[in-house]
Each structure stands twice: as C-alpha cells, then as structure tokens.
Amino acid sequence: MRACPNFPADAARRVPELLARVADATAYRRLLCVKLALDGRTAAQIAATVGQHPNSVQRIWARYRREGEVALLGRPRGGRRHAHLTPEEEDALLAPFLDQAEAGGVLVAGPVKAAYEERVDKAVPKSTVYRLLARHGWRKVAPRRRHPEHDDGVQEQFKRSSSGWWWTRSPARRPPRKRDDPSG
Numbered sequence: 001m002r003a004c005p006n007f008p009a010d011a012a013r014r015v016p017e018l019l020a021r022v023a024d025a026t027a028y029r030r031l032l033c034v035k036l037a038l039d040g041r042t043a044a045q046i047a048a049t050v051g052q053h054p055n056s057v058q059r060i061w062a063r064y065r066r067e068g069e070v071a072l073l074g075r076p077r078g079g080r081r082h083a084h085l086t087p088e089e090e091d092a093l094l095a096p097f098l099d100q101a102e103a104g105g106v107l108v109a110g111p112v113k114a115a116y117e118e119r120v121d122k123a124v125p126k127s128t129v130y131r132l133l134a135r136h137g138w139r140k141v142a143p144r145r146r147h148p149e150h151d152d153g154v155q156e157q158f159k160r161s162s163s164g165w166w167w168t169r170s171p172a173r174r175p176p177r178k179r180d181d182p183s184g
Helices: 011-021 027-037 043-050 054-067 068-074 087-102 110-118 128-137 150-162 163-169
Strands: none
Touching: 011 027, 011 068, 027 043, 027 054, 027 068, 043 054, 054 068, 087 110, 087 128, 110 128
C-alpha cells in the first residue's frame, strides 16, 4: 500500500488548519486519515489508529482526491432519502383536498391514497398516506367522547327524576345473588 497518495498541493497546509477547527468527530476522523497519510503512514497503520478498516481509509482518500475538502468535512446525515415526491410535489398533491377540508368536508384517506398512487405510478401502503398527512400538519380526527354541549347537572337531574333509571339500579330492587353453596 502506498504511504502517501496523490493529494492536492495545499493539503499539507490546509488539513492541520481544518483539524484545529472541526467540531464533528466523524469529520475529525476523516481529516486525521489524510493528515496521517501526509505524515507517511500506510492505510493499515492509519486504520489501526482511527479504528477503521484499511479499505475505509482508502475510500476517504479517494473521495478527498475526487471532491476536495467537502468530502472530509462531511455531508449532513438524515433527511428523506427514499421519498417518492418532493415536499413541493406533496403540497401540490394535497392542495385540492385542502380546499375540500376548508369547505367543511371530511377528508378521507382513500381518495388521497388513490391520487398519490396515480402520481407515483405504483401502489403504496396506507401508512405512507398517513405519514404524508402528518408531515403536512393534518391529524386523524376521532369522534368526541362527549357532545360539546354536554351538561353533567342536567344528566344527573334526568337520572334522579326518571323512575325507570332508579328502578333498575336501586340496590333494594336487584334480585338476590345465587349462591353455589346449598348450605347457605
């Protein structure tokens, strides 16, 4: 293995400066791979030092030669890598349904799923549509437990004044419980 690959001419000056300023551990490790190569170490020696495989060290070198300092400083992780639609396309897809919902209609996921599948030309599970709606601030609306004009006092008054209610729930009117023991 080659000790010092062909790096850019200013690498010996720039890499130590970047090492002093970097705050990300992954980027520091990449920069260290280049710095140690500039100092004359082999990929196997560097791999043992930074805790990576020699092939990974060589991949870091290759990316640095190909892309420059950007490859060492890293690209941010996370994000939607496997999206069918961009956020703007999702907005356009949901626009007609938003108009319907603002007019007081109830949004049903079925038509949204059909429009989504037509747009991406493939079948998708319902969970994809529900995640799409959640990303855009829509929520699943469930029925209320009680009516908005519910009044506990009126309900209790009805219970007290209703003879049928008292008759069936009165302890004195309940039939005696049957016992399994014949002796009593």
